[in-house]
Amino acid sequence: MLNFKLQDEKNRIFQIPVESIIPNPYQPRQTFDSLAIEELANSIREYGVIQPITVRRIAKDMYELVTGERRLRAAKSLRRPTIPAMILNISDNDSAVIALIENLQRKELGFFEEAEGYYHLISDHGMTQEEVAAKTGKKQSTVANKLRILKLSPYLKKIVSENKLTERHCRALLRLPDEEMQWKALMKIVEKNMNVRAAEEYIDVLLGEKKEEEPTPPPAPVVKRKKSDYRIFLNTIDKALEMVREAGVKPKTKKTEFEDYYEYTIRIDK
Numbered sequence: 096m097l098n099f100k101l102q103d104e105k106n107r108i109f110q111i112p113v114e115s116i117i118p119n120p121y122q123p124r125q126t127f128d129s130l131a132i133e134e135l136a137n138s139i140r141e142y143g144v145i146q147p148i149t150v151r152r153i154a155k156d157m158y159e160l161v162t163g164e165r166r167l168r169a170a171k172s173l174r175r176p177t178i179p180a181m182i183l184n185i186s187d188n189d190s191a192v193i194a195l196i197e198n199l200q201r202k203e204l205g206f207f208e209e210a211e212g213y214y215h216l217i218s219d220h221g222m223t224q225e226e227v228a229a230k231t232g233k234k235q236s237t238v239a240n241k242l243r244i245l246k247l248s249p250y251l252k253k254i255v256s257e258n259k260l261t262e263r264h265c266r267a268l269l270r271l272p273d274e275e276m277q278w279k280a281l282m283k284i285v286e287k288n289m290n291v292r293a294a295e296e297y298i299d300v301l302l303g304e305k306k307e308e309e310p311t312p313p314p315a316p317v318v319k320r321k322k323s324d325y326r327i328f329l330n331t332i333d334k335a336l337e338m339v340r341e342a343g344v345k346p347k348t349k350k351t352e353f354e355d356y357y358e359y360t361i362r363i364d365k
Contacts, residue, residue, distance in 0.1 A: 108147050110177040111158060113170055116150055119160045121191035121219075123212030124198050126205075127165065136169040144170065147179040151190060158182070161190050162197045188220045192230050199231060206262040207252055210241040217242075240266070248274055254281055263291045267298050276301065332359060339363075 148163025160167055161183055170178045185193070195212040198204045204212065213231075216222045224242070228235040244265040247255070251274070255265060264284065268277045280301060284294045329350070339346055347362040 108179050108181055111150065111180045112156075113167070113175060113178050115156055116148075116158045116160055116167060116178070116180075117153075118167075119162075119164065119190065119194050121187075121194050121215060122160075122164055123195050123208050123215070124164065124204055125208055125211075127168065132165060132168050132172065135165055136172045139166070139169050139175075140173055144179050147181050149183050149193075150180045151183050151185055159190070161185070161193055188216075188222075191216055191220055196231055205256065206241065206244065206265075207256065210245050213238050213241055214245060243269065247277070251277060251281060254285065258285050260284070261291060264294055267291070267295045270298055271301065329359075336361070 144166055146163075146166070148166050149161040150158035151161055153159045158180070163180075167178060183190075195209075195216065198212070199209065213224075213227050216227045216230075217224065222230075224238050225235050227233075228238045231238075241262075244262060246269060247265055251268070268281060271277045271280060280294075280298055283289075283297065287293070289297060336346055336348060344363060347364075349360040351358045351360075
């Protein structure tokens with residue numbers, strides 16, 4: 096659980112100078128829509144900052160942003176001297192988790208940004224995947240799957256993002272054994288504008304081509320029959336007919352020898 100409290104027991108909202116607030120180094124969101132910031136600035140100009148941001152004190156008269164990046168950016172664009180804020184008494188770890196959770200709840204993160212957020216909680220703050228899952232309300236398998244997509248190279252991730260492909264496209268690419276195959280497959284996926292299903296089927300084909308084909312067995316040798324072999328076969332037929340006659344059936348037979356083959360006709364009346 097997250098353990099934090101307001102710096103002031105009365106839960107007061109402070110007007111803090113905008114220039115005294117530095118960005119949250121653990122902000123998982125890397126891109127911000129400039130049009131959305133402009134629209135928010137217009138709203139702030141008209142109605143003010145309705146929801147205070149949250150900060151934590153890092154030095155005398157200096158604060159680090161916890162949540163409210165867009166509101167702070169909009170306020171700066173309006174050159175407002177102060178912004179309403181609540182001061183939280185929290186650790187680095189809690190600040191990172193809160194920043195990630197806020198973006199997850201608002202569904203504002205891309206899947207790469209979300210994965211990077213989980214990665215930094217683990218690498219920078221010593222959390223396990225299980226702890227990250229518990230703090231963010233996700234399943235451990237979800238966190239693991241998100242982290243896996245970070246195995247794509249930065250160049251491939253850039254292409255994925257620019258072409259608005261999905262997380263499932265990334266998982267399909269990761270089935271390929273090396274970056275060169277992943278790049279070639281990604282180029283074809285983009286060129287053909289493949290949806291997830293088409294991309295997965297295409298990669299199935301690539302993986303099938305990669306497998307070593309089983310060696311084709313050599314053709315069976317042609318066995319040349321001797322005349323004595325044929326006599327054995329014909330004698331076998333004669334013995335079988337003799338057994339039929341002993342059983343009371345009288346078959347009519349005709350055996351004709353040609354240059355290249357024997358023809359044996361057997362007729363049994365009903």
